[in-house]
Amino acid sequence: MLLTEYRLDLVIRALRSILPLEHPADATLRHFFQHERIGSKERALVAETIFGVLRHRLFLEQACAQEATPRRMTLAYWIRFGGYNLRELEPLLMHGESSWLGQVKAISLATLPLPVQAELPEWVIEQLQPTMSDEMILALGRSMQSPAPLDLRVNTLLATRDEVLQTFQSEGMDALPTPYSPIGIRLKNKPALAGHPLFLSGKIEVQDEGSQLLGYLLAPKRSDMVVDFCAGAGGKTLMLGAMMQSQGRLYALDVSEKRLANLKPRLKRSGLSNLHPQLISHENDSRIKRLYGKIDRVLVDAPCSGLGTSRRNPDIKFRQSPESVTGYTRMQASILASASKLLKPGGRLVYATCSFLPQENHAIIDAFLTEHPAFIQRPAGEILAQNKIPMESKTFLQLLPSLHGTDAFFAAVLERVKTTSPQEI
Structure with missing residues (x-):
């Protein structure tokens, strides 16, 4: 794209509004676009540059030394990572x-330094070093410097993966089956799907392959009573409902009325009739206590730092801190303890986060x-093997973009084996 003073100024103003990182970058950028009447080419350039700068922020700050202004960071990004040469930039330069x-x-x-090479804050690297070599940390960091592909989940209640793949391929889309999830599809280019007939009919949902694997770890049966304890907008809930063939009873619990409201149109498209969204005030809500000891399967996709989604949200590593992670770990421990009380003897709970930090994962389970x-x-690996999922995994499921091409996900499978009163659990 031809670079002009106008386009450079747009990027600088957008970056200036985003870099304080007081709010998520995508939300701030949407707000910026709402107040700027600009063409689609300019929008694409601004978005690509903004997220590129965030992915390479530590290198760019190093390159800009004491003058890491939005202008200089933009120019440094374009010359180093954006594919532009000095001849193209020359008319814009001072x-x-x-x-x-x-x-x-x-x-x-x-x-x-390693933090700059890996594009990870020093505090993140310090928390990883007890369990990861510098080479592994560098590979992880570099894998998150590229945008994530678009993964879809096929709603098996309404379609098969082969049917959806054939439709996409007949339309000329670069669509392939995901390597691990048997119901996932990966699109290389990110086409707009909101108006696509497959999306409108509920046959596909956007969902990272790693997230899909959580459903196979939980493995609900048709007649089960199942709880998605932190359902959010319900992506994993809808998958569980399809795995249950819309039978049994499935509760979607969340403390956010807005997130549950976002589930409603998706639920309508899905064809499910066994899903019951339920707003709760906290993890010890009386609505939860009524279900103690009655549930066969519980999914706890716990609130977390979200660092595992850095390919999609490169600003998130700069909006978290050791203090915020400590706050999440307290919340995770409390939520897991409460959710565990729901299980019958022999029931299964899957605890998961989209984080790669040991404090939010292994440490929570060990405690x-x-x-x-x-x-x-x-063992997570055993359960995946039972579902014919070709993944080397042992006790825990630990997905990393550097190894698996998914977002970073952690999951542990817990089972209640003794008959105990909820107070003893």
């Missing part, structure tokens, strides 16, 4: 910027098992 950009282009990544002797852990 005195001295041409030689500086030449220096930016010549920087050797290998000479930079729970120590405090709740009525529960044991089931």
Whole structure:
């Protein structure tokens, strides 16, 4: 795309509004676009540059030294990562910027500190180093510097994956089956699907492949009573309902009325009749207590730092902190303890986060098992193998974009094995 002063100014103003990172970048950018009457090409350039700058922010700040202004970060991004050369940028440059950009282009990544190479804040690296080598951290960080593909889940209540693939391929889309989830489809280019007949008819939903695997770990049966404890907008809930063939009883619990409201149109499209959304005030709501000891399967996709979604939300690693993670771990422990009381003897609970931090994952499970002797852990790898999912996984499921091409997900499978009163669990 031809770069002009007008287009550079648009990017600078958008970046200036986003970089304080007081709000999620995508929300701030939507607000910016609502107040700017600009064409689709300009929107695309602004969005691509903004998210590119956020993905490479630590390198760009290093390259800009003491002058990390929106202007200089934009120019440095374009020359280093955006595919533009000095000749294309020259008409936009001020005195001295041409030689500086030449220096930016010549920087050797290998000479930079690990946080800059991995594009991960130093505190994140410090929390990973006890369990990951620097090489693994670098691979993880680099894998999150590229945008995520668009993954879809086929609603098996209404269609098969082969049928959906044939439709997409007949339309010339670059659509392939996901390597792990047997009901997933990956689109290389990100077409707008909101008006597509397959979406409008409820046959497909947007859902990362890693998220789909959680359903196979829970493995609900048709006649089960199932609870999605932190349902949000219900993506995983809808999958569970389809796995149950719209039989049994499925509760979608959440503390956010807005998120549950977003579930309603999706539920209408899905064809499910066994799903019951329920607004709760907190994890110990009386509505939950009425279900203690009655539930066969519980999914706890716990609130977390969200660092595993950094390919989609590159700003999130700058909006979290060690303090915010500590707050999440307290919440996760409380939610897991409450959700566990729902299970019948022999019932199964899957605890999951979209985080790669051990504090939000292994540490939560280890502490729970120590405090709740009525529960044991089931090997995630065994359960996936039973579902013919070709993934090397042992006790936990730990998905990483560097290894699996999915968002970073963690999951542990817990089972209640003793007959105990809820107070003893």
